[in-house]
Amino acid sequence: xxxxxxxxxxxxxxxxxxxxxxxxxxxxxxxxxxxxxxxxxxxxxxxxxxxxxxxxxxxxxxxxxxxxxxxxxxxxxxxxxxxxxxxxxxxxxxxxxxxxxxxxxxxxxxxxxxxxxxxxxxxxxxxxxxxxxxxxxxxxxxxxxxxxxxxxxxxxxxxxxxxxxxxxxxxxxxxxxxxxxxxxxxxxxxxxxxxxxxxxxxxxxxxxxxxxxxxxxxxxxxxxxxxxxxxxxxxxxxxxxxxxxxxxxxxxxxxxxxxxxxxxxxxxxxxxxxxxxxxxxxxxxxxxxxxxxx
Numbered sequence: 478x479x480x481x482x483x484x485x486x487x488x489x490x491x492x493x494x495x496x497x498x499x500x501x502x503x504x505x506x507x508x509x510x511x512x513x514x515x516x517x518x519x520x521x522x523x524x525x526x527x528x529x530x531x532x533x534x535x536x537x538x539x540x541x542x543x544x545x546x547x548x549x550x551x552x553x554x555x556x557x558x559x560x561x562x563x564x565x566x567x568x569x570x571x572x573x574x575x576x577x578x579x580x581x582x583x584x585x586x587x588x589x590x591x592x593x594x595x596x597x598x599x600x601x602x603x604x605x606x607x608x609x610x611x612x613x614x615x616x617x618x619x620x621x622x623x624x625x626x627x628x629x630x631x632x633x634x635x636x637x638x639x640x641x642x643x644x645x646x647x648x649x650x651x652x653x654x655x656x657x658x659x660x661x662x663x664x665x666x667x668x669x670x671x672x673x674x675x676x677x678x679x680x681x682x683x684x685x686x687x688x689x690x691x692x693x694x695x696x697x698x699x700x701x702x703x704x705x706x707x708x709x710x711x712x713x714x715x716x717x718x719x720x721x722x723x724x725x726x727x728x729x730x731x732x733x734x735x736x737x738x739x740x741x742x743x744x745x746x747x748x749x750x751x752x753x754x755x756x757x758x759x760x761x762x763x764x765x766x767x768x769x770x771x
Contacts, residue, residue, distance in 0.1 A: 480552060482516040483545045485509055486524060490542060491617060494531050546616035554750045561751055568752035569598040573609035573621030575674075576698055577718045578739070582622075586763045590756060597752045605673035605696075613744055619753050620743045624677050631742040634757055636764045640716040641681050641735040644726040646708045652727035659685045659732050666692035666710035668701050677737040678713045684733055702726060720770045 488498040489509070499506040517524050524538035534542065553568065560567040574583060579601070587599060602609075602618050610629050612618035625633060643657045645665075651657060667689035670678055674696055682688060692710050695701045698718045705712055706725045715737055719728060741757055743749050749757075 479512075479515075480549070482512045482519070483549060485512040486516055487542070487545055487549060489513065489525065489532060490534065490538075495527070543615065550616055550619075554748075557751045566594050566596045566752075566755075568596075568750060569600060570620070570750070570752050570756050571600045571602060571612075571618040572756070573602045573604060573612050573618040573623075575603065575605060575609065575622065577715060577721065578622040579603060581717055581721050582760075582764065582767065585767070586760050589763060590759050593759065594752070594755055597755070599756075606676055607673040613742065619750065620741055620757065623740060623742045625738040625740050625742075627742045629742075631744055632746045634741040634743070634746075634761065635738060636740045636761065637738075637767075638736045639739055641677060641713055641731065641737060642716050642719065643711060643713055643729045643731055644702065644705050644719060644724075645711045645729060646705055647725050647727055648708070649711070649727065651729065654729055656732060657729040662689055662711065663687050666690055668693045668695055668704050668710045668712040670694070670698075670701065671696040674698075677715065680737070681713050681731065681735045684735070717769060 485498060485502065485504075488501055489495055492498050492501060495506055495509045495513070498504075499509045502509070504512075513525065520541065522537040522541075523535050524541060525532045525534055557568040572583075583601070590597070590599065602612060604612070606623060606627075609618070609621040609623060610627060610631075613621055613631060614629055625635065627633065643662065645651050645657075651661060663685065669675060669691045671694045693704060695704060698714060699722065701712050701714060702719070702722075702724050704710065713731070716728070719726075741760060743753065743757075746754075746757075
């Protein structure tokens with residue numbers, strides 16, 4: 478049994494095409510096609526349907542995929558353990574992340590991690606909270622940054638509290654206020670994050686006796702800030718997101734102080750790879766030292 482065949486299969490699934498898998502793995506497209514055909518012959522079933530638009534898994538391919546991911550994950554852990562036995566650091570970590578973490582934390586964390594562990598490769602997978610949880614469940618990522626609590630049955634490493642605030646246009650009549658009441662918020666047009674990105678805001682809005690008048694949906698934090706800058710409504714956002722870039726909005730405290738809890742989630746700390754453990758510990762140390770821009 479050749480593990481390369483299984484790696485080829487997993488990579489095609491993750492990237493959605495044989496050509497992109499060939500580029501990633503440093504193989505020719507004909508070699509990728511041959512490896513997939515050889516695996517199908519070995520297993521005695523068709524795993525993928527290939528056509529001009531790409532590839533799609535068959536029902537048998539879906540059944541096989543989760544076991545392939547588990548097998549390759551165990552093989553990666555084995556390689557890291559053997560390298561550690563010989564006093565060598567090696568391996569790869571796949572990390573799920575979202576925009577505010579990618580902008581504010583990950584550049585500093587990754588720079589320090591590369592300085593301390595130069596032989597460990599990091600691959601980032603950006604997505605919303607639902608996509609990160611799906612990646613943890615199906616094994617496409619090893620750990621993920623999340624706003625807690627996560628919905629899945631994961632182990633949690635808390636990192637930091639991040640205050641939630643209301644933002645209004647600079648010229649808004651409330652812009653000179655220190656705090657906004659929920660009654661005042663209910664009178665304004667509200668810009669809401671799209672589903673999958675809206676958990677933090679929904680936790681705040683649950684405290685309101687009435688819900689705001691949602692006028693727009695936006696899937697990106699910085700798109701929301703730009704819409705508020707242009708007078709299209711008000712919104713609720715995390716302080717870390719707001720202070721990561723200059724903006725022409727006023728920040729108001731909420732009537733009832735609220736915050737989101739940021740942390741790292743893993744399917745199992747006991748089963749996490751040595752490289753993942755090293756990353757988690759370094760991330761904890763880095764976040765303890767990190768300060769919001771003033």
